[in-house]
Amino acid sequence: MTARRAQRPVVRIRDVAQDAGVSPQTVSNVLNDQGRFTEETRARVLASVERTGYRPNRAARQLRTRRSRLIGLHLPAAQLSVSNTFSIAFVREVIEAVRRVDHQLVVLTTPVDSPDLDAELLAPGVDGYVLFNVGLDDPRPRVLVDAGVPYALFGRALDPDIQGWIDIDNAAAMTPLVDHLVERGYRTFGYVTYDDDAYWTQERWEGATARLAHHGLAIDPRWLLRGTEAEIRENVAPVLLGPDRPEAIICESDALAEIVHVMATRQGLLPGRDVAITGFDAVPMRFELEPSLTSVAIPVREVADAVVRQVLDEVDGAAAPTAGTFLPTRLAVGGST
Amino acid sequence: MTARRAQRPVVRIRDVAQDAGVSPQTVSNVLNDQGRFTEETRARVLASVERTGYRPNRAARQLRTRRSRLIGLHLPAAQLSVSNTFSIAFVREVIEAVRRVDHQLVVLTTPVDSPDLDAELLAPGVDGYVLFNVGLDDPRPRVLVDAGVPYALFGRALDPDIQGWIDIDNAAAMTPLVDHLVERGYRTFGYVTYDDDAYWTQERWEGATARLAHHGLAIDPRWLLRGTEAEIRENVAPVLLGPDRPEAIICESDALAEIVHVMATRQGLLPGRDVAITGFDAVPMRFELEPSLTSVAIPVREVADAVVRQVLDEVDGAAAPTAGTFLPTRLAVGGST
DNA sequence: CTGAAAGCGCTTACAG
DNA sequence: CTGAAAGCGCTTACAG
Numbered sequence: 001m002t003a004r005r006a007q008r009p010v011v012r013i014r015d016v017a018q019d020a021g022v023s024p025q026t027v028s029n030v031l032n033d034q035g036r037f038t039e040e041t042r043a044r045v046l047a048s049v050e051r052t053g054y055r056p057n058r059a060a061r062q063l064r065t066r067r068s069r070l071i072g073l074h075l076p077a078a079q080l081s082v083s084n085t086f087s088i089a090f091v092r093e094v095i096e097a098v099r100r101v102d103h104q105l106v107v108l109t110t111p112v113d114s115p116d117l118d119a120e121l122l123a124p125g126v127d128g129y130v131l132f133n134v135g136l137d138d139p140r141p142r143v144l145v146d147a148g149v150p151y152a153l154f155g156r157a158l159d160p161d162i163q164g165w166i167d168i169d170n171a172a173a174m175t176p177l178v179d180h181l182v183e184r185g186y187r188t189f190g191y192v193t194y195d196d197d198a199y200w201t202q203e204r205w206e207g208a209t210a211r212l213a214h215h216g217l218a219i220d221p222r223w224l225l226r227g228t229e230a231e232i233r234e235n236v237a238p239v240l241l242g243p244d245r246p247e248a249i250i251c252e253s254d255a256l257a258e259i260v261h262v263m264a265t266r267q268g269l270l271p272g273r274d275v276a277i278t279g280f281d282a283v284p285m286r287f288e289l290e291p292s293l294t295s296v297a298i299p300v301r302e303v304a305d306a307v308v309r310q311v312l313d314e315v316d317g318a319a320a321p322t323a324g325t326f327l328p329t330r331l332a333v334g335g336s337t
Numbered sequence: 338m339t340a341r342r343a344q345r346p347v348v349r350i351r352d353v354a355q356d357a358g359v360s361p362q363t364v365s366n367v368l369n370d371q372g373r374f375t376e377e378t379r380a381r382v383l384a385s386v387e388r389t390g391y392r393p394n395r396a397a398r399q400l401r402t403r404r405s406r407l408i409g410l411h412l413p414a415a416q417l418s419v420s421n422t423f424s425i426a427f428v429r430e431v432i433e434a435v436r437r438v439d440h441q442l443v444v445l446t447t448p449v450d451s452p453d454l455d456a457e458l459l460a461p462g463v464d465g466y467v468l469f470n471v472g473l474d475d476p477r478p479r480v481l482v483d484a485g486v487p488y489a490l491f492g493r494a495l496d497p498d499i500q501g502w503i504d505i506d507n508a509a510a511m512t513p514l515v516d517h518l519v520e521r522g523y524r525t526f527g528y529v530t531y532d533d534d535a536y537w538t539q540e541r542w543e544g545a546t547a548r549l550a551h552h553g554l555a556i557d558p559r560w561l562l563r564g565t566e567a568e569i570r571e572n573v574a575p576v577l578l579g580p581d582r583p584e585a586i587i588c589e590s591d592a593l594a595e596i597v598h599v600m601a602t603r604q605g606l607l608p609g610r611d612v613a614i615t616g617f618d619a620v621p622m623r624f625e626l627e628p629s630l631t632s633v634a635i636p637v638r639e640v641a642d643a644v645v646r647q648v649l650d651e652v653d654g655a656a657a658p659t660a661g662t663f664l665p666t667r668l669a670v671g672g673s674t
Numbered sequence: 675c676t677g678a679a680a681g682c683g684c685t686t687a688c689a690g
Numbered sequence: 691c692t693g694a695a696a697g698c699g700c701t702t703a704c705a706g
Contacts, residue, residue: 012683023693028685036691058462059399060683063698068396070443080429082419082623092417095446104461106407106441109432124441125395233624266603286419286623287570349699360677365701373675397699400682677706683698690693 011054020048031056069103071311072126074140077109079133082286083229085255086298087133089283090154093304094130101308103127118143128311131155134165136199152310154303156199156324164314165324166306170200171207173296173329177278178211180294181248184337186276190223190239190246192232192256204252204280220246232256236263241275248276248337254283254295261289261336271336282332291335299327348391357385368393406440408648409463411477414446416470419623420566422592423635424470426620427491430641431467438645440464455480465648468492471502473536489647491640493536493661501651502661503643507537508544510633510666514587514615515548517631521674523585523613527560527577529569529597530589541589541617557583569593573600578612585613585674591620591632598626598673608673619669628672636664 017024022041029036030045037045048054062068073094079087098105110120121129121143127150131140134155141162144151152164181189189212194201212218223246225232225239240249241264251257257279261271271277272291282297306327354361359378366373367382374382385391399405410431416424435442447457458466458480464487468477471492478499481488489501518526526549531538549555560583562569562576577586578601588594594616598608608614609628619634643664 010683013685014683024683025685025694026692029692032685034685038691041691055459057400057683059396059403059405060698061685062396063394063400063683063700064685066396066698075432077429077433080425080432081621082422082425083621085419088417088419088425092414095412095417095444096414099446104443104445106443107432108441109436122392284418284420347699350701351699361699362678362701363676366676369701371701375675378675394699397682398701400684400699401701403682675706677704679704680702682700682702685698686696688693688695690691 010057011052013054013056016045016048016052016054019052020044067315068125068127070106070124070126071098071103071308072106072108072121072124072129073098074108074110074121074129074131076111078111080109083255085285086253086281086283089300090132090304093300094132094308097301097304097308098130100305101312103308103312112138112140118147122147122149127315128152130307130311132307150311150314152307152314154307160323163323164310166303166310167324167326168298168303168329169326170203171210173280174204174207175211176331177250177294177296178208178215180331180333181250181276181278181337182212182215182217184276186248186337187217188223188246188248189217189219190225190249191219191251192225192236192240192249192260193252194256195226195228195231201252208250219250223249229255229259233259233263236260237267241267241269245275248278250278252280254279254281254285254293257293257295257336258285258289261293272334276337278337289334289336294334294337295332297330297332299329302327347394348389350391350393353382353385353389353391356389357381404652405462405464407443407461407463408435408440408645409443409445409458409461409466410435411445411447411458411466411468413448415448417446420592422622423590423618423620426637427469427641430637431469431645434638434641434645435467437642438649440645440649449475449477455484459484459486464652465489467644467648469644472534487648487651489644489651491644497660500660501647503640503647504661504663505635505640505666506663507540508547510617511541511544511587512548513668514631514633515545515552517668517670518585518587518613518615518674519549519552519554521613523674524554525560525583525585526554526556527562527583527586528556528588529562529573529577529586529593531593532563532565532568538589545587556587560586566592566596570596570600573597574604578604578606582612585615587615589617591616591618591622591630594630594632594673595622595626598630609671613674615674626671626673631671631674632669634667634669636666639664 013024013027017027026037027045030042095105106124106126110117129144129151131151132154134153136158141157145161154166156165156167209219223240225235249260251260257277260277264271264275269275279293279295282295350361350364354364363374364382367379432442443461443463447454466481466488468488469491471490473495478494482498491503493502493504560577562572586597588597594614597614601608601612606612616630616632619632
C-alpha cells in the first residue's frame with residue numbers, strides 16, 4: 001500500500017515561478033503561449049516545469065477560463081454493440097479527433113427517450129457536444145440549443161434552428177454506385193433495406209432508384225426486401241438468391257450486405273460472378289468478406305474531425321459560417337461486383 | 338443563430354441563497370446533504386434551485402473539493418473494434434457503472450507503448466482509472482502507482498504493489514465446463530486457442546487439461562490448434578472438422594468458437610449433434626449462433642461495478658481491504674454441446 | 675441551525 | 691517584458 005499512497009506534494013504554479021525566479025503570471029503566459037516573454041525566460045520556465053514536475057490544475061484553469069476542455073459524446077448504450085459496426089468506427093474516430101485538438105472526451109449514455117435526458121446532458125459541464133445517429137426530429141439538438149450549449153452533429157435536422165450539422169448526401173452517393181453497376185453490365189436489380197423511417201434509408205432508396213431511372217432501369221418490386229436484420233437474414237435466400245434472381249443486389253448498409261454476401265456464399269453463389277452485391281458505409285467488419293464488398297465509403301475520419309472542429313468553433317464563438325456541410329463520399333470498388 | 342446563442346445568465350449559488358432567503362453555505366449543505374438544516378429550509382432551498390434553474394459549477398466544486406468526479410477509462414483505439422466483442426461489452430458496462438455512481442467517464446486512447454503514455458494518462462485530472470485487458474507485465478498500473486493516481490483493473494499483475502485488481506479465475510472456470518462435457522459423454526477433445534502469451538490463455542488451457550486429466554482424459558496434440566483468428570479460420574476445417582475429428586472442441590473464447598461454429602456448419606456438421614463446441618466469455622455477438630453456444634459467462638456487469646467501486650474506495654481513501662478479488666463465472670449451457 | 679470569512683489554483687485585466 | 695491584485699464559484703472550517 002505504501003507505493004499506492006504516494007501522495008507526492010502538489011506542485012503549484014507559484015512553485016514553478018519561484019524555481020524559475022519569475023512571477024506566476026509569467027509561467028502562465030509561457031504555458032499558454034501568450035507571448036509577452038523573452039525566449040530566455042521561456043526556456044527557464046520550461047526547465048522549471050520539467051524539474052518540478054508541474055502539472056496545471058485543470059479545475060482552477062477551468063474555473064477561470066470557463067472552459068472545461070471536455071467534449072461530450074452522447075452514445076446511448078444500445079449503439080455500443082458489435083452489431084453497430086458503423087457506430088463503433090465513428091466513436092473511435094471521434095475519440096481520436098478530440099484527442100488531436102487536445103481535449104478530453106466524456107461519454108454520456110442516457111437513452112434518448114429518458115425523461116432525464118435534459119438534466120443528464122447538461123450536468124457534466126462539457127464545453128460542447130458531439131451527436132450522431134441524429135434523426136430529423138431528434139429531441140437532443142433542441143435541448144442543447146435551449147440551454148445554450150454548443151454542439152455539432154453527424155446527421156441533419158428539420159428545425160432550421162438546428163445548425164452546424166455535418167452529413168453526407170446519401171442520394172448523391174448512390175449515383176456513382178449505380179453507374180458502376182450499369183457500366184459492368186448489370187441490368188436487373190434487387191434492393192435490401194431496413195424497414196425504418198430514418199431519412200438516410202429514404203434518401204439511399206431514392207438516390208438509387210432515381211439513378212437507375214436515369215439509365216432506363218428499375219428495381220423489380222418482387223426483389224425489394226425490407227425488414228429487420230433478422231427478417232432479412234431469413235428471407236434473403238428465398239427472395240433474392242433463387243434461380244430467378246436479380247443480377248445485382250444493392251444493400252442499404254454493409255451490415256445488410258454482409259448478410260446477403262454470407263447467405264449467397266452459403267447457397268453456392270460467388271459474389272461478383274454469380275450475383276453482384278453492394279453495401280454502404282465501408283467500415284471494418286468482424287471478418288473481411290471474400291470477395292471484398294463494393295461499397296460507398298463514408299469519410300468517417302473527416303466527419304469526426306469536422307464535427308469536433310465545428311463544436312470548438314461554436315465554443316470559441318467563431319461565427320458558424322454554415323448551417324450545415326455535406327462531406328463527399330467515395331465509391332470503393334471491391335470484388336463483389 | 339439567435340436561439341443558439343441563448344447565453345442565459347449563469348445562476349450562482351448565491352442567487353439561489355438570495356431567492357431562498359438563506360446563506361450560500363446553507364444551499365451548499367442542502368445540495369450536498371450535509372445535514373445541518375431543517376426540513377423546511379431544505380424544501381425552500383430546493384424550490385429555489387428549481388425556480389432559478391441553478392446548476393452547480395463543476396469547476397468550482399472540483400477546485401474546492403479536489404475531486405473531479407471524472408473516472409478515466411484507458412481504451413487503446415485498437416480495442417474499440419467490432420472484432421473485440423468482449424471489450425465492447427465491457428466498455429458498455431463500465432460506462433453504465435460509472436453513471437450509477439454519479440460520475441462521468443472520460444475515455445483515453447493513448448497506445449500502451451506510446452512514449453507519452455505517462456503524460457497523457459496523468460493529464461486529464463481524473464479521480465481514478467479503470468484499466469482492463471491488463472497483462473501481467475503491463476506498464477500502466479506502475480505509471481499510476483508512481484503518480485499516486487487511484488485505479489482498479491480487470492485483470493492481474495505480477496508486481497505485488499499492483500493491487501486492487503478484479504479478475505476471474507480462468508482455470509477454475511474450466512472445471513464445470515469440462516465436467517459438463519464429460520457428463521454428456523464426450524471423450525475425445527480438440528482445443529482452439531490464440532497463440533499469445535496472455536496469462537488467461539495459459540490459465541484456460543491449464544484449467545481445461547487439468548480437469549480432463551482428473552477424468553482420465555486428455556487433448557490429443559494433433560487436435561490442438563493455435564494461431565491468430567485468420568490462421569484458425571483457415572485451419573480449423575482440415576485440422577478439426579474432418580472425418581477423423583474430436584467429439585468436442587473447447588475454444589478459448591467465443592470469438593474463436595464462433596469461427597469454429599461457422600466453419601462446422603459450412604462443412605455440414607451440426608454443432609451439438611455432430612460435434613460439440615464451447616466458448617468462453619458469453620457476450621453478445623453480431624449474430625446469435627444457432628444452435629447457441631455453450632460458454633463460460635464472465636459476469637461483466639459485476640466486474641464493471643466492482644472495478645468502479647474499487648476506484649472510488651481508493652479515491653476516498655477507504656482502506657483497500659483486498660489485494661485482489663476473484664468474481665465467480667457461470668457455465669452457460671447452450672445447444673452446441 | 676445559520677452566517678461571514680477564507681481559500682482551492684489558476685488567468686485576466688491593470689500598472690509599472 | 692514582468693509583477694501585484696482581484697476574482698472565477700464553490701465548500702470547509704470556524705463563530706455565533
